[in-house]
Amino acid sequence: MAVKIFIATDRLDSVLEKLSTKIDLWIPALLKDDKSGPTGFVPYEPGKAVAFDRQTTMSLKKVLLPQVETLLRFEYRKEPEGAINSTLAVEDRREARPTLVFGARPCDVRALTTLDRVFSNGPYVDPYYTERRKNTLFATLVCRQTDAKCFCSSVGGGPADMEGSHLRIVRTDDGYIVEALTKEAQSLLDNLGDAPDASREKQAAEIVEEVSRRRVGDLDTEGSAEAFRKRFEQTDYWVQMVSQCLSCGVCTYVCPTCYCFSITDEAENLKGERLRSWDSCMFYHYTLEASGHNPRPTKLERYRNRVGHKFSYIPERYEGLLGCCGCGRCIRSCPVSIDIRQVVGHLKENTNE
Amino acid sequence: MLETDRIQLHKLVEEALPELDMMIGWTESCDPLQTTPVFIRDAKLISKLTLGPFCSQNLAGYLVKPPALESVPKDAKPIGICVKGCDSRSLVALIQEKFISRDRVRIFGIPCRGTIDWRKVAQRVGLSDVKSATVEDDFLVIDASGTTHRIGLEDVLARKCLGCRYPNPIIQDVLVGQVATPRSSSLETTYRDVDALDNKPIEERLAFWQSELDRCIRCYACRNACPLCVCQDKCIAETREPRWLTQRVGLPEKFLFHFIHAMHLAGRCTGCGECERVCPMDIPVTLIKEKLNKIMEEMLGYSAGLDPDGVPPLLTFNPGETEI
Amino acid sequence: MTDSSPRSSAPADQTAANTQGIKIVGFLCNWCSYGGADTAGVCRFKQPTDLRIVRIPCTGRMDPLFVAKSLIYGMDGVLVSGCHPRDCHYAVGNFYARRRMEALKLFLPFMGIDTRRFRYTWVSASEGQQWQKVVTEFSEEIHRLGPNPGVGPRSGENSKISNGLR
Structure with missing residues (x-):
């Protein structure tokens, strides 16, 4: 052997x-x-x-x-x-x-x-x-x-x-x-x-x-989960951080930890398939409800969800595990150069302001 | 020269900001080769505004995309926006189609000498870590992994810039900097990439698009970055009713998606090249639209985004035309 | 409309035997060409059987993407027919259509799709003979071209192409 x-x-x-x-x-x-x-x-x-x-x-x-x-x-x-x-x-x-x-x-x-x-x-x-x-x-x-x-x-x-x-x-x-x-x-x-x-x-x-x-990167994620919760309703913060977002799916599709999927039935005549495909929380249709209501109508709520999911919801649910592996792909491929490290890093700054 | 332009811009914005709802411009980002859009309401942030060949994003789309800045009350103050030549054409097209009213925008026109395509830089210096990038005269000076590279600007300009006919804004309230000279005045120069592909046999063209479009991951960045893709959340590429596309990843889906984008922009595309710039898979998306732009010019003598009172040619007709 | 079992690229010259399954879709204006096709039928003019007709209210309704989708998903030919210019039931629908169809016709070959598989034409309700001529000629042309090779396999997961460069 x-x-x-x-x-x-x-x-x-x-x-x-x-x-x-x-x-x-x-x-x-x-x-x-x-x-x-x-x-x-x-x-x-x-x-x-x-x-x-x-x-x-x-x-x-x-x-x-x-x-x-x-x-x-x-x-x-x-x-x-x-x-x-x-x-x-x-x-x-x-x-x-x-x-x-x-x-x-x-x-x-x-x-x-x-x-x-x-x-x-x-x-x-x-x-x-x-x-x-x-x-x-x-x-x-x-x-x-x-x-x-x-x-x-x-x-x-x-x-x-x-x-x-x-x-x-x-x-x-x-x-x-x-x-x-x-x-x-x-x-x-x-x-x-x-x-x-x-x-x-x-x-x-x-x-x-x-x-x-080697230590790669200097983002401090300690306490991000709580900081995110405090920031959740501070619209100003999200306006300031991600107004330039295009709401495209690049960050989620290149991301190795983004796993959200959609299930659709595609049928023709009497035959069909049930497909599972990548979905993206950056898309309007991701949260669109059958009634026509959309709880995340704009890119601000959608980007906030992406940050929250990775740095607050997953850690809280899975004993501190982060939903981010630090590969940096979303930063490299973002068409408008949004840096998730900045968005997460600033969560803790002057939260009480 | 860039520095004086920047100072002039800061001064102009400082004077104008009290009368503006906000100012949209570019600022430096974590990537030395690309800027990021910035939305300024606070005068303290004006010094962050920058301009130059790294300012590749077309900002016109932000006026109409949700949450649309234009949708604020009608008596609100105008919005200030920085536009290059090509961006101004998008603005004109949006005014034409009544998505923006002219008096709602204060246009800071910026003559453009071309924008830098980071991919072309990567081809020359490798994908090593670019620490800093500055422009000195006609050169791009890059500090990457401890080495200094000096590259001719011409060699790293975006593809759309090389055949640019309108480097100067079509409309503006103020002009920042010196008027630029167009690189092209003929259809041959502007559409040379289109012609190059058109001169190949049809089988090769199909093979070309098969191999290019095959990389498409349908992230819709091209669509979302396009200032004239105004359907956005209602785009038929995503709706289930009507259902034009499935989630399958076969070539037919990819072809049809790009047909949807192209046909909806026929006669409306201003050639800003955003769709191609934002593509994470490096697909020459703009080339598809360039072909349609060329058809519109040759068939109907129309170029989008030049006349605020014009009408896109596929949204109107001429009973007298018999040649088509 | 979109039945397209992947077909292999066929040689240009086709014999009658392997053009059996040819499918042509026709988008016909309710007020003119649909009537023209009807007239041809009533007069018992012999017509090819490859055409499947979709009735549209006016060629102004004709989205160029109907044509694109049909050809991308393997239809062998697409025929659009409406009222003669200046004869539109809604006055101007076919003027819009004319520009759109012509733009598409010029655009298709750039993407590698044979533009001969798409034709638009004007036939009025009384022109049964003209309809017979148009549809026969187009059908013959499509038979000469053979089955549409399409733009590639339908679901790319297992195909060689979708896994990178060819």
Whole structure:
């Protein structure tokens, strides 16, 4: 059983190809033919270059929570005698194949703890998510490319945080050292490469140690939950913070911890599907009630909800767990440069004013 | 020169603010390459106003999008707004369609020498951490990961700016800074990207849009950033009744969404490029509208947002036209 | 209207055998072309059977997106027909339609959609013969073009395209 292997940079593709014969493999890759263009996680295909140099534009949540998935299929069947009568046939098939995400970031993997609390840990268990979750392994990169918008250390994580990961990848000068952190991951490394030599192993250890010491971000979330409650009705605060918001769904769609979904039935003639798809609390239709009333009519209430959900409601419900992993994607992708760190950071300032 | 313009702007706004309900402008954000819109009621904040090539956002939309600033009582004071050339065209279009009345806005016109596309900067300096960015004459000076880069401004301007015919505001109450020279005066220059795609065989065009639109995540940023997408919360892309689209993520849905956006802007799009700028997936969304703008110019001789008394061509007709 | 089992891209030259399932949707003005089609029927003029007619109150009601959606979801052809210009039941509906349809016609090929699959025309209620001619010609054209390859698979989750670059 291999516990630790070394992969030279130029051998990465062939190793991934071998790996993809053992397990369904997802990698971070360019989505456009432009090295600084958008990136995201995609199923591995031979020759597809891994985009390891930076955090992906889209998070890996779609591996476990696809943008749209079919929950069930239904069909009305007419009775031969008396076409008025029909029976409803429902088919609900789930299939979760063993999957490995190679090259995840610590923030992304940590984000799944929030999703787990909602989908897997009860009282309601979502079988679709839970089965995929159980069958998915994560090979996580010790992250050395943090930027000014990252703040993982502020929300309980860190650039070398391996919580929830099954393998650790350390990028050294001439390749990658991949180490199995759990038993189930060990067999994956069989026949993929040799153990690293002593000097490489030393370098990797130094990198891990150095990265572990880094503190990324300086947001202080202590007491945010209470501060948020005090701010809740201070419309002025939200006007001042998020008047520029466009109420688009970018922040929620790129966010690895945003899990809100919508369920719609799409039928044509006698056949149809029940779909579950990503939804966004930034959208008007998200809270629109059948009566026509909308409790969150403007972007102010909607943005307030996003902040509250992540920094007040989730922590209060799940023993202090934050609904944010500090990946900084919402800041990076926001068309009008709204910085959630500022909005959260200022919650506590002069609350009594 | 930028500094003197900024001082002039501050002075003008300071004088005007008592007569204004609020002032909409740009201010620095957490990202050195992009500004963020700011809404000023307090004179103390005027010094935060900035202008220059980082001010890429089109502010005209804020006047009409919910919570619409325009919807305050009719006797309220006017709203001050900073507009570049292209932004002013959006304003004109909104005035045309009676979403804003001209006397409700105090327009601070800003001649524009082009705005910076952060993606083009990233292509040159990598996606490393940009610590600071300043403009010196015709250069963008960037401090990224400890290295100083000097890039020609021309190389990092947004695509829409390269074929800009209207760098100066079409309407304004005051002008801040010196009048700018248009980069283009011909359809060929303005629509060169459209022509480049049009010159390819139809199969390649389809393949191009398939691979571009495939990245669309339907976050609707392009729609929400568009100052003329005035339906907003009632957009047929999202309503269940009528139901034009499903939540599926196949190419037909993505194509149809962009058709909806484009067709609703046919003859109304002022080419401000916001849809393309805000796209998190880097889809050339504006290119779709540029083609329709070109059709409108060639077929009906109409460019949106130039005449406050004009009527968008698809909202009117001419019985005499027989050539179409 | 939107039945579109994914079809593979077909060669340009089609034989009659594989154009069996051709579907054409016609949006016809209630006051003119719908009557024209009726006249053609009453006079027993032979007409192709691929056309499915949607009656609209006026071509002024014609949203260009009706055409776009039909073609995107795999309809093989779309025919819009209304009153002759200056003959609109509502005086001006077809003047609006003319501009919109023409703009769409010029726009479709930019997005990679064959503009020959869309045609708009004017046929009055008394022109049964003219209707027969229009619909026969258009149907023949669509048969020559073959099935509409569409813009891509309907639900992209498992497709190669939707997982990144092709």
